[in-house]
Amino acid sequence: xxxxxxxLILVTILTFSGCAxxxxxSGGTRQDVNAxxxxxxxxxxxxxxxxxxRTPEEFANGxxxxxxxxxxxxxxxxxxxxQLDTTKPYLIYCASGxxxxxTATLMQNKGFKKIINSQTGFQELxxxxxxxx
Numbered sequence: 001x002x003x004x005x006x007x008l009i010l011v012t013i014l015t016f017s018g019c020a021x022x023x024x025x026s027g028g029t030r031q032d033v034n035a036x037x038x039x040x041x042x043x044x045x046x047x048x049x050x051x052x053x054r055t056p057e058e059f060a061n062g063x064x065x066x067x068x069x070x071x072x073x074x075x076x077x078x079x080x081x082x083q084l085d086t087t088k089p090y091l092i093y094c095a096s097g098x099x100x101x102x103t104a105t106l107m108q109n110k111g112f113k114k115i116i117n118s119q120t121g122f123q124e125l126x127x128x129x130x131x132x133x
Contacts, residue, residue: 028086028113030104035120035128041091042130049084051092053099054122062122064093065131072099081110089114096121 033041042048042064050067052059059069070080072094081103084090090112092100097119104117118125126132 028108028111028115030108030115030117032101032104032117032119035118035124035130038091038093038116038118038120038125039128039130041116045089045091047089048116049088049090051090051103052122053092053094053103058095058122062126062132064122064125065133067093070103072103078106081107084112086110086112089116091116091118093118093125094121095123 042050050064052063052067052069053072054063054069055071055073056069059067063069070077074080090107092103092107092115094100094103097117100117101119104115107115
């Protein structure tokens with residue numbers, strides 16, 4: 001009973017802090033973050049792989065430094081995801097949080113171990129002083 005109470009408090013704190021974390025069936029986690037939290041993770045997580053799921057044109061007009069572009073609208077998008085190492089931590093972003101949220105769900109279903117979804121888009125990440133190119 002005590003454990004349930006502690007877990008309930010933790011979920012409540014994470015929810016109200018804007019940083020919800022869920023666990024998938026394969027034991028992996030998904031964390032939804034805002035731009036400030038994304039910036040902190042980018043500076044702290046050495047192994048973090050940054051995925052920009054916008055179109056190549058959007059990516060060419062500016063992107064987070066060291067981000068890898070995977071076009072959400074590409075016909076082989078799922079196959080490209082399957083080529084990634086599921087054991088690495090991934091931060092995903094797009095223009096508004098819509099495509100990155102869908103990508104995070106897809107990655108969860110594919111068994112990725114650590115997924116961090118930026119609920120805010122590229123412009124908000126830029127405003128939060130995330131390094132960009």
